Amino acid sequence: MDVSEGPARLRLENRLLVLEGPENRCWSAPVEEIAVVVLSTEWVRLSAPVLTALAAHGGVLIACDRRGLPVATTLPLRGHTLFPQRLRLQIAAGRPCQKRAWKALVRAKIRAQAGVLRRLHGEDGGLETLVEKVRSGDPENVEAEAARRYWPRVFALPEFRRDPDSAEAPNNLLNYGYAVLRGMVARALVAAGLTPALGLHHRHRENAFALADDLMEPFRPIVDEQVARILRGTGREVGLDQEIKRRLLEPMVGRYFYEGAWRKLATILHCLAARLVDVFEGRANKDWPLPTSWDGVWRSE
Incomplete structure (x- = not known):
């Protein structure tokens, strides 16, 4: 749920999260079905019961600044038993386990980046050949080499530089x-009992x-591809309206088609967090293979 227009109010009613927007517009959904609430406007009111209900069902609330960029995230304190x-x-996981x-x-991320380039431009920029070069811990920093090939191509902007602080x-x-x-991703990790x-x-x-930043790497290309498609239709000067x-x-x-069925992204993230638990407990394959069926192609509900 994205709250972009104000004044607005979020409230609970009969286990529904209700959004009251401008001009008496109203929208609601069962609170247990809401994974993320993004507050993109400062002109929104919400109560403590809204926050506690979201937390009780594993929901995440993200607050944005005046530029519309996220600056804070809430996570449930009541985690896994x-x-x-x-x-x-x-804490006890050794470096060999973490490196594997x-x-x-990293291999899954580069494969996903290659898939994005093939769908957008018909070729992968040589990324697929880099996948098998990634060794435990990626000591040669193949991830960076893939990024150097990927970013100039994905938006067809040779001069593009990734800048997390840029508002353009x-x-x-x-x-x-x-x-x-x-x-x-952070929500899925907390639900799995991980910090x-x-x-x-x-x-x-x-x-x-930090762990959320690790686990989200193979899924970043989902965002990249959607941004590229938005730029195709609107041009380069795009604001966050x-x-x-x-x-x-x-x-x-x-x-997304994952392990033989179409599943929500939130479900896939929960599955991968559970697999990471298996890694830490020594029950997983030593190389922790991510599903080969993942290709980043999605369809709407």
Whole structure:
């Protein structure tokens, strides 16, 4: 749910989350079905019961600044019943285990990037040949080599540079989409009893979502492809208005063909978080293979 226009009010009524918007417009949905609420306007009121109901059902609330860029995320404090045990497992996970998991994530990311380029431009820019070069921990930084080939091609902008602090298109669209995706991944990790702060590869001491940043890597190309399609239809000067945000959220609520069935992205993220638990508990294949059926192609509900 994206709240882009104000004044607006969020309230609970008979287990429904109700959005009252301008001109008496009203929308509602069962609170347990809502994965993410994005507050894109400062002119919105909500109560403590709304926050507690979202938290009780594993929902995430993302607040944006005046530019429309996400600046804060809430996560449920009441996590998995085995949270203390799994926290100890995360802390005890050795570097070889973490490096193998990071290899799997980087390989999946590069495959997804190659798929985006093939769908948009008919060729993968040589990315597919890089996949098997990724070794445990990616010591040669093949991920960076893939990025150097990928970014100039994906938007057909040879001069493009990825800048997380930029408010100009297409970086502003990427920042918004990635922030929502990050919140969804963090939600899945907490639901699996894992803490997002303890990463596999991302390790900055001020990053409270390091593990979420790790696990979201193969899914970033979902956002990239949607941004590229938006730019094709609107041109390069694109702001974060209500319609653009709606389109950016479409892949987040779409379904993807995963392990033999069309599943919601939130479901897939929960499955991968559970597989990561298996890695930490020593029950998973040592290379932690991500599903080969994942290709990033989505369809609407």
